[in-house]
Amino acid sequence: MAEAQRRVGLVLARASRVLGEEPFYHEFIEGLERVLTPTGVSVLVKVVTDREAENESYERWAEHKRVSGVILVDLSPDDDRVELVKRLELPAVVLGAPSTAFGLPTVWTDDTDYAREAIRFLADRGHRVVGQLSGPLSFVHTRLRRDGAQAEAETLGVSLIQAEGDYSYESGRAATVELLAGKPTAIVCDNDVMALAVLDTLREHDLAVPGDVSVVAWDDSGLCQLAVPALSAISHDVVRIGEIAAKAMLDAMAGEPPAVYQAPPAHIVARDSTT
Amino acid sequence: MARRETPAAGPGSRALVVDVIRSARSISRVELAEVTGLTQPSISNIVRVLIDDGVIHETGSADSTRGKPRILLSINPYSRFGMGFHLGAETLTCVAVDLTGGVVGREVVPLATGENGGDLAGRLVARFADFTDGLDLPVNRIEGLAIVAPTARPGFESAGPDLAAVRAELADRLRMPVLVENDAAAAALGEFWSRRVSREQAFGSVYLSTGIGAGLVFSGALFRGASFDAGELGHLSIRYDGRPCPCGNQGCVERYASMAAVVEDARQDPELAGRLTLDGSVSSAYDVIARAAVSGDPQAFALIDRAATHLAVAVASMVNLLDLGRLVLTGPAVASAGSIYARRLRSHLARTAHARNRHPIAVELSAQPRDAASIGAAALMVQAAIAPGHTTSAH
The missing domain is CATH 3.40.50.2300 (Response regulator)
Structure with a gap:
C-alpha cells in the first residue's frame, strides 16, 4: 500500500x-x-x-x-x-x-500600487480620461485596484471612469459600452479575457487601438500576446x-x-x- | 456494478446524438434531427433515454419564429466523471473531468515508475482511492480511468513498466474500464472534447514538451496507427543531414524545437546563460527563457522563435499530409511562450500549406497546456462512456 x-x-x-x-x-x-x-x-x-x-x-x-x-x-x-x-x-x-x-x-x-502604476503609465502617455474595467466588487483585490487607480488619478489630475465586470468576455463587452459613454482615451482591464472583449467592442464602434483608445490588460497571457493589436499588459x-x-x-x-x-x-x- | 459495453461497430445513433449536442453546446430536438439525419421519433427516443441516464438535460428554451418556444438540450456536466493518470518520470498527475471535459480535480504526486517502481498497479489503485476520496467523488459516478505515458523510444520498449499488465490488473481491482494511451494522442482527444470541436473537422494537436508529439482526431475518433504510435511528429526529419537523434534518424524536429533542445541551445549561449538563471530542471530553465521571451528580451525571443520556425516546417508537412483544418498547440512548452509558436505556425501555414486557398488552417492555443495529457486521458473515458464506438485501448 x-x-x-x-x-x-x-x-x-x-x-x-x-x-x-x-x-x-x-x-x-x-x-x-x-x-x-x-x-x-x-x-x-x-x-x-x-x-x-x-x-x-x-x-x-x-x-x-x-x-x-x-x-x-x-x-x-x-x-x-x-x-x-x-x-x-x-x-x-x-x-x-x-x-x-x-x-x-x-x-x-500590492494591487493598489500596480493600479497606480497603470494609471501613471497612461498619464505619462498623455491620457486624461481613463476607463477602468474591474472584476467583481465582492473581491477585496478588486476594491484595492479601484481605490489605487482612483487615488493616482486624483493625484495626476486624470479623470477616471469605472465599470464592473465578472472576468467573462460577455461582461467585458457590456462594461466597455458603459465606459465609452464617458469618452475615455484609454481602458485598463482586470484580466486578459475582458481586454479582448474591449478590443472587439472598440472595433465595432469604429474606434482604432491605440489611435483612438489605448488598452492595458491585468495579467499577461498568450491571449494578450496573440491579440490584434498585441495587448500591453501588467505582467506578474x-x-x-x-x-x-x-x-x-x-x-x-x-x-x-x-x-x-x-x-x-x-x-x-x-x-x-x-x- | 454493471457497465455498458462499448459496441464493436461504428458510432451508433446515440453516440452521434451526444456528440452533436456536445459540439453545439446547446441544440433543440428539431435541429438535432436536421443535423444527424435521424427521424424525429428516433431523436425523441434517444433524447428521452439520455435524459433518464443523466447524460443530457434540458436547459431552457430559445425563441422560435413559429411562436412555440424550442427547448434546448445540453450535456449535463456534473452527472458523471472521467479519470486520467499521466505517468511522468518521477510524478503522477491525476485529473478528474466532468462530462464536458472541465477539470473538477487535480493532483500531482511523487511516483517512481522505473525499475524500482515495485508494485505499480497496487500503488495506482491506492492513489485512485486517495484522489477520489479527497475530491469526495462517488465511485459509482466514475466512468473509468485512462493511463497515459510517453511512447518508448525505439530500443527502449521494455525499459518502462509493462502497462498492458498494469491495465489488466487495475481494471480487475477497480472494477471499471481502464485504458492505456500515449500522452500526445490523449492530449488531442482532450482538446477535441473540451473545445467542442465538431466531428466534421480534421483536427490535430501538437504536444510540446521535453519531446514533441502530435495527436489526430478524424470523424470524432482518435487515429492510432498500427501500434498506438501514430503522431510521432518529433521524429519527422526537417534535414536529412541534420542533428543526430537517438531514434536512429537525423534532423528530427525534436532535436531543434523541443523544450530540451531550446534549453540546450540557451545554455550554450554564454550571454543568455550568464543573464538568465538556467540551472535546475529542463522545464524550469525553459520557463525562465519563455518568460523572458514574451516580456521583451530580444535574445530569448530569437531563440524560441527559431525553435518555432523549425517546428513550423514539420507541422506544415503534417498538415499537408493529412489536410488538417484545425490545430491546437498544447503541452508544457506552450504555457508561457505559446504565442510565439502560434504566430510562427500561422504565418508559415498561411504561406505554405497546400490547401491554404481552399480552407483556412486554424492554429489555436490550449487553455490548459500543462495538464493537457492527463485531462485528455480523463476525457477519453468520458467519450468512451457517453459517445462510444470510437475507443479501443492499446495493448
Whole structure:
C-alpha cells in the first residue's frame, strides 16, 4: 500500500469551464508544486460550483485529515473562510492583502500600487480620461485596484471612469459600452479575457487601438500576446508567486508564526495596444 | 456494478446524438434531427433515454419564429466523471473531468515508475482511492480511468513498466474500464472534447514538451496507427543531414524545437546563460527563457522563435499530409511562450500549406497546456462512456 500522501488543499469555487480560461491559476499551481513536490507534499485542487460547497470541502478535509493545510483565494471583506479554517485548526495561507486575513499568513501582491502604476503609465502617455474595467466588487483585490487607480488619478489630475465586470468576455463587452459613454482615451482591464472583449467592442464602434483608445490588460497571457493589436499588459511572475505561497504554506504547516510574504514586483510590458 | 459495453461497430445513433449536442453546446430536438439525419421519433427516443441516464438535460428554451418556444438540450456536466493518470518520470498527475471535459480535480504526486517502481498497479489503485476520496467523488459516478505515458523510444520498449499488465490488473481491482494511451494522442482527444470541436473537422494537436508529439482526431475518433504510435511528429526529419537523434534518424524536429533542445541551445549561449538563471530542471530553465521571451528580451525571443520556425516546417508537412483544418498547440512548452509558436505556425501555414486557398488552417492555443495529457486521458473515458464506438485501448 502507498504511504499516506501529505497534501495541501486548494478549492476554487467556479464553473469547471472557467478554470480552463484562467491561466493565472495554472501558473500559480505550477509554482506551488515546484516547491512542494520535492518535499513530498502534493497540491490537491478541487473545483466546486459555489462558496457553500467550498466550505463543506474544508469541513470534510479536516474531519478526515485529508489535507495538512489549505490555500485561500479570492477573499471578500469579512470572509467567513478565515474563521472556518481557524476553527478547523487547518494551517492556511491567504493569497491576498493582509488586511483581509485576520492574522493568517498572506502572500501579497500590492494591487493598489500596480493600479497606480497603470494609471501613471497612461498619464505619462498623455491620457486624461481613463476607463477602468474591474472584476467583481465582492473581491477585496478588486476594491484595492479601484481605490489605487482612483487615488493616482486624483493625484495626476486624470479623470477616471469605472465599470464592473465578472472576468467573462460577455461582461467585458457590456462594461466597455458603459465606459465609452464617458469618452475615455484609454481602458485598463482586470484580466486578459475582458481586454479582448474591449478590443472587439472598440472595433465595432469604429474606434482604432491605440489611435483612438489605448488598452492595458491585468495579467499577461498568450491571449494578450496573440491579440490584434498585441495587448500591453501588467505582467506578474505568477509561477514565482506560487513558489512563495508554497514556502509560506510549509512555514505554516511547521507551526511558524504568521507572516506577510511579499510577491515579486510586477511590470508593465508595453506592446501595440498603447500609444 | 454493471457497465455498458462499448459496441464493436461504428458510432451508433446515440453516440452521434451526444456528440452533436456536445459540439453545439446547446441544440433543440428539431435541429438535432436536421443535423444527424435521424427521424424525429428516433431523436425523441434517444433524447428521452439520455435524459433518464443523466447524460443530457434540458436547459431552457430559445425563441422560435413559429411562436412555440424550442427547448434546448445540453450535456449535463456534473452527472458523471472521467479519470486520467499521466505517468511522468518521477510524478503522477491525476485529473478528474466532468462530462464536458472541465477539470473538477487535480493532483500531482511523487511516483517512481522505473525499475524500482515495485508494485505499480497496487500503488495506482491506492492513489485512485486517495484522489477520489479527497475530491469526495462517488465511485459509482466514475466512468473509468485512462493511463497515459510517453511512447518508448525505439530500443527502449521494455525499459518502462509493462502497462498492458498494469491495465489488466487495475481494471480487475477497480472494477471499471481502464485504458492505456500515449500522452500526445490523449492530449488531442482532450482538446477535441473540451473545445467542442465538431466531428466534421480534421483536427490535430501538437504536444510540446521535453519531446514533441502530435495527436489526430478524424470523424470524432482518435487515429492510432498500427501500434498506438501514430503522431510521432518529433521524429519527422526537417534535414536529412541534420542533428543526430537517438531514434536512429537525423534532423528530427525534436532535436531543434523541443523544450530540451531550446534549453540546450540557451545554455550554450554564454550571454543568455550568464543573464538568465538556467540551472535546475529542463522545464524550469525553459520557463525562465519563455518568460523572458514574451516580456521583451530580444535574445530569448530569437531563440524560441527559431525553435518555432523549425517546428513550423514539420507541422506544415503534417498538415499537408493529412489536410488538417484545425490545430491546437498544447503541452508544457506552450504555457508561457505559446504565442510565439502560434504566430510562427500561422504565418508559415498561411504561406505554405497546400490547401491554404481552399480552407483556412486554424492554429489555436490550449487553455490548459500543462495538464493537457492527463485531462485528455480523463476525457477519453468520458467519450468512451457517453459517445462510444470510437475507443479501443492499446495493448
